[in-house]
Amino acid sequence: MDVNEIKVIDKTVKGWLKESRDNVLRKIDTRLTVNTKSGRTDLVTNIDKQNEKFLVSKIREFDPASRILGEEGSGDDVTTTIGRVWIIDPIDGTMNFVKQRNHFAIMLALYVDGEGVLGYILDVTGNHLLSGGPQIGVFDNGQPLTKVADTPLREGLMGLSGPMVLHNDYNMVDIANQSLGMRVYGSAGIDIISVLRGELVGYISYLKPWDFGAGKILCETAGMMVTTIDGKPLGMLSSTTVLLATRRAHRDILTIVGQ
Template identity: 45%
Template sequence: MKINIKEMDEFLVELLSEVGKSLLVDSKKDKSVGTKSSRIDLVTNFDKSTEKWLVGKIKEKYTDATIFSEEGYGDVVKDMSGLVFFVDPIDGTMNFVKRRDDFASMIGVYLDGKPFLGAIIDVIKQEIYHGGPDYGIFRNKEKVISPKNQSLPEGLVDISWPMVVADRFNSQAVVQKSSGLRIYGSAGIIFEHLIFGREVLYMSYLAPWDLAAGRVLCESLGLKVSTIDDSPVNMLKSQVVIVGTEKVVSEVLKTVKK
């Protein structure tokens, strides 16, 4: 399938620019809030309306694409053939509701199973991180360079709080070897930190839409994305994922196996 990368990247940036402006206003409004899998898995009327709008725009532009989306307005995606979009309308809904800060919107694009383009908007900053392996990675229009390949003791780590509290996968040992633990509650915000070297590790249980855009950006900049057992990443299922520098992921994989 022949795709104009520049045109698609500009399309993603345009979409998230519109979404970012809307969500910045919406974050200050009263919200209709519900729960999904648990009391800490929230969904709002703005998650649904944002996703519905994004899916509609993508379908209008790329009629042959399939869309894997969080709130169910996309398609039933059974395989990764062709052009597949992953849509996360509001990443960090708890932050959106409780803090009105540290939340993002994300779109990841895969072509025949391979990372192609990704875009994340940090809504509060109104900054869009976008691009892909054959295009380069950008913060708005500024090109992003690869972060330094730091080791675990050199950097801060972000691990999901339930994982740390329960000490799943020896996560507390990972924290103790690092420079310290940070928890933000939004994969999109953490991917932003990773690509700029502000943190060296992210370990969490992620759904496909949580991971898709960030994986494209991180791998394009030389960071490593791995499952907890170092098996191939399956973009059609939720899984525990480790993202970080080459040195850190290698060290963490040894720690979690102990």
């Protein structure tokens, strides 16, 4: 895809996201319909579903030949990465959305033949949009992202999944102890924005494609490493424990995981 085509798509997607944010904020103080999915901490609300449907309809109209992978199932049954695939997380951090009405994100990504082209993470209440991709660079609310220092683990704060710390999966307690401190924010989108801004040196969580699709594109474009927790490439259609970090912190963490 050439850069001009990408810029047209980028402008279009930003329009959808603005509208999508307005829709969510308009309903943020209403009573939500909340259902559990796999367990009591895995939630979906009427807003997640409505927002996914909104984004799906925009994509269908704009790019009818593409396929859509959406968290709440209103897209397609995507089984290969061939062609254009859009990945939607209509509300990332649904628990935060339900309990806090704060600290949640809308995420969108475009992959072509398995390669990341454009990624978007929108912190809805903070009104911060991280956007871009390898051909156009990364932007923070429209301004080129400040280059993030390649900070090692022991000189930075580390974003972690709460449940994985509580189970000490992959020596997570050691990873936290070797850092300057762990932070648990409860939303992949909010954590990944923090990594992109240099507020965290990395983030680890068990994630599904819609949780890491946009973040992988943005972080790799910004010069960071995004792999499985044992350092392997991510499969775009499978769920796994993701390690996303500065190059130095990534190396430091792989050493601790392997111990």
